[in-house]
Amino acid sequence: MGKLRLGYVGGGFMAQKVHLPNFASLPDVDLLALAEVREELGRKVQDRFGIPRLYRDHHELAADPDIDAVAVSAHFALQGDIARDCLLAGKDVFMEKPMAVSVEQGEKVLQAERESGKRLMIGHMKRYDAGNELFKATLDGFRESGEIGPITFARNHGFCGDWICGLDTPMDSTEEPYPPAPTVKPDWLPKEYLNSYLGYLQQYCHNVNLLRWFLNAGDDVTVKAVDLDKDGYTGVVLFEMNGVRASLESGSISHYRWDEHTQVYGKHGWLLTTAPPLLLKNVPAEVEVYRAGETQQVTRPIPKDRWSWSYKRQAEYFVRAVQSGEPFRTSAEDTLTDVRIFEEIYRIWLKQQGAL
Numbered sequence: 199m200g201k202l203r204l205g206y207v208g209g210g211f212m213a214q215k216v217h218l219p220n221f222a223s224l225p226d227v228d229l230l231a232l233a234e235v236r237e238e239l240g241r242k243v244q245d246r247f248g249i250p251r252l253y254r255d256h257h258e259l260a261a262d263p264d265i266d267a268v269a270v271s272a273h274f275a276l277q278g279d280i281a282r283d284c285l286l287a288g289k290d291v292f293m294e295k296p297m298a299v300s301v302e303q304g305e306k307v308l309q310a311e312r313e314s315g316k317r318l319m320i321g322h323m324k325r326y327d328a329g330n331e332l333f334k335a336t337l338d339g340f341r342e343s344g345e346i347g348p349i350t351f352a353r354n355h356g357f358c359g360d361w362i363c364g365l366d367t368p369m370d371s372t373e374e375p376y377p378p379a380p381t382v383k384p385d386w387l388p389k390e391y392l393n394s395y396l397g398y399l400q401q402y403c404h405n406v407n408l409l410r411w412f413l414n415a416g417d418d419v420t421v422k423a424v425d426l427d428k429d430g431y432t433g434v435v436l437f438e439m440n441g442v443r444a445s446l447e448s449g450s451i452s453h454y455r456w457d458e459h460t461q462v463y464g465k466h467g468w469l470l471t472t473a474p475p476l477l478l479k480n481v482p483a484e485v486e487v488y489r490a491g492e493t494q495q496v497t498r499p500i501p502k503d504r505w506s507w508s509y510k511r512q513a514e515y516f517v518r519a520v521q522s523g524e525p526f527r528t529s530a531e532d533t534l535t536d537v538r539i540f541e542e543i544y545r546i547w548l549k550q551q552g553a554l
Contacts, residue, residue: 260287328501329483347465359453
């Protein structure tokens, strides 16, 4: 196939710092158009990236017959609706996570996929990290060989820190106000809890998505217990994922690095993947494997793509999958499960607070 003719919706932080530079660098992409409701900002971003066409909004961009696919980064509550419109306009779509802020919104997006015959990929870049891919392949091998015995427990710890990591990619700005976003939320969620829900969802949907992938859980996930502080963010949640007990440890720390790791235990060993700061380029997750039993051994395998950035590998994957027709690793249908899980967590927590 020829180059993928791509349109991009949004000219904000993630667009300028991450996605536009990555897509523009790919030899199989023709970055054809940009849509940005902030007119002055749109012109600046268009000029810096040499994008031929500039549109006032995503509707105009989606109506362009020359565009094959659209990538989107916008407000959490708005992205799903933009993706839906672009799907119905006949475009394959990549969008930042989360794929929706409610199951109801997400199901409308899936319906647009079915009606249009086009596909949506969600930007859970942790599944495209070369270190995490090595972790997953090693864990799958252990399941087949039985080397570390049955899987007994999994945990993800995410206390965050400095996620920008000094990324010095240029960024244009203007005095134009940030576009207002609609109030989209689960219908059962009291409005005063919307911001805390969105903050928790957008941060930790990454972590739950990664755990599900490691454990081959798909939609086989049950929330067993919720212990969150009154901020609706800090604490521990217990799950059953594909028959395995798993935990999510959430919180924050004034840390100048990045504090996140995922560990999966078997009866005779464990695997550990330690995440780099999100915007640290060309550094994949570090993997450690512990084998117990008669001979104790710790190894630290290095992925073949050892100097790589999960965000760029994700962009490469999207382009390849659109051109080849191969399934998306982070499809809309799969990632709707994350939205369901977070609705369930917050329902339980709000009932504990006496707010439901």
